Amino acid sequence: MSILKDLFHYNGNGWWRIPKTSESKTNPQYEHPFGKFAGMSKDFWTFITSGKGHASPAYYWAIAIILGLITMIEVWWFDVDELRYLLVPAMLFFSLVKFILVVAFFMHLKFDNKLYSTIFVTCMVIGVFIFSLFLVLSAFHGLGN
Amino acid sequence: MSNQDVTIQHGEEIKNSTGVSNKKLLMWAFLGSDVMFFGTFIGTFMAYRNKSLNGPYPSDTLDIPITSISTFVLLMSSLGVVLALHYLKESKMVLAKLWLILVIIMGMIFMGFQVYEFSHFAHIGMTPQANLFGSTFFTLTSLHGAHVSLGIIWLIFLLYNEYKGNLTSENAIDLELAGLYWHFVDIVWIIIFALLYLITAGDGVPPGGLPWIAGQ
Numbered sequence: 001m002s003i004l005k006d007l008f009h010y011n012g013n014g015w016w017r018i019p020k021t022s023e024s025k026t027n028p029q030y031e032h033p034f035g036k037f038a039g040m041s042k043d044f045w046t047f048i049t050s051g052k053g054h055a056s057p058a059y060y061w062a063i064a065i066i067l068g069l070i071t072m073i074e075v076w077w078f079d080v081d082e083l084r085y086l087l088v089p090a091m092l093f094f095s096l097v098k099f100i101l102v103v104a105f106f107m108h109l110k111f112d113n114k115l116y117s118t119i120f121v122t123c124m125v126i127g128v129f130i131f132s133l134f135l136v137l138s139a140f141h142g143l144g145n
Numbered sequence: 146m147s148n149q150d151v152t153i154q155h156g157e158e159i160k161n162s163t164g165v166s167n168k169k170l171l172m173w174a175f176l177g178s179d180v181m182f183f184g185t186f187i188g189t190f191m192a193y194r195n196k197s198l199n200g201p202y203p204s205d206t207l208d209i210p211i212t213s214i215s216t217f218v219l220l221m222s223s224l225g226v227v228l229a230l231h232y233l234k235e236s237k238m239v240l241a242k243l244w245l246i247l248v249i250i251m252g253m254i255f256m257g258f259q260v261y262e263f264s265h266f267a268h269i270g271m272t273p274q275a276n277l278f279g280s281t282f283f284t285l286t287s288l289h290g291a292h293v294s295l296g297i298i299w300l301i302f303l304l305y306n307e308y309k310g311n312l313t314s315e316n317a318i319d320l321e322l323a324g325l326y327w328h329f330v331d332i333v334w335i336i337i338f339a340l341l342y343l344i345t346a347g348d349g350v351p352p353g354g355l356p357w358i359a360g361q
Contacts, residue, residue, distance in 0.1 A: 064224035095339035123177025127184030134188030
C-alpha cells in the first residue's frame, strides 16, 4: 500500500494530476518544438511580406539573390569536369527551380487568382508535351539524320 | 452572379462576373500560348542537337562567361520590374520611374550582348545557313530577342506615360501586364540558357561529322 502511495502520490498530491493554468494567462513566447527558431522565422516572414502576406521590396530582393546564386552555381557546375556527367539533370533541376521562383513570386501566381494558374499550367503541360514529342520522334524516327 | 458584381483583388477593383481582371486573363492566355510557341522551338532545337555533320559546332562557338553575364542582367531586370510595380502601387513615383528606367537599360544591355554574340558568330562562320545547329540556334534566340525588343518598346511607352502623368497607382495594371510579359521573357531565357548554352556547349563533332577549323 505504501509502495502504491509512493508511486501515485507526492507530498499528498497525485503524480499524474496535470496542474491547471489560468485560461487568461498567455502562452509563453516560443513555447513550441522549434523554440526560438520558429519564432524568428515567423518574424522574418512578417518582415519580408510587410506583415500582409504579400511581397515587399525585401522579399523581391531575397528572391533575386537566390536566382543570382543559382545562376552562379549553374555556371560553376558547367566548369567542373568531375560533375559533367550530372550536367543535364542538374541544369534541368536548377532551371526548374528558377522558373518556379519567377512564376510564383515575381509573376505573383502564388498569390493571384487560381484561374491564371490553371490557364498557364494547362498550356505549360501542352508545351512540355510538344517538347517531349519532338524528342521521342528524334529518338525513334531518327529526326534530322 | 450579375455583371454588377465587384471584387477587390490586390487593391484592384474588378467589375465583372468572373471576378478576375479581363486584361490580366487575356495576358495569361497569351503567355500560355507563347509557352507552347517556344516549346516547339526548344523541342526542335533539342531534337536536332548533335545532328550537324559539318561545323561550326557548339563547343567551337558558345561563350558561356559572356552569356552568363547577360543572363544575370536579364534576371535582375525582372527584379526591377516588380520593384517598379511595387512603388507605382504605393504612389512612390520617383522610385517607380527609376526602376523602370533601369529595367529598360538592362533590357538594352541584354540585347547588346545578343548583337555582339550574333556578330561574333557570323564572323567565325556560324550563320543560320551553316548547319542544323546554326538554323535552330538562331531561330530560337532571335525569336527570344524579338520578344525582349518588344518588351523594351512597351516599357519605354509606359515610362513616357508615367512622365506624362497618365500612369499612376490607379492604372498600375498596365505596368503589371508589361511586367508579366517581361517575366515571361525572363523565364524563357532561363530555359534557353540551361538547354541551349550550358547543356549544349560541350557538344563537339558528332559521329560521322567533319572536323571544323575556324575561318574555314
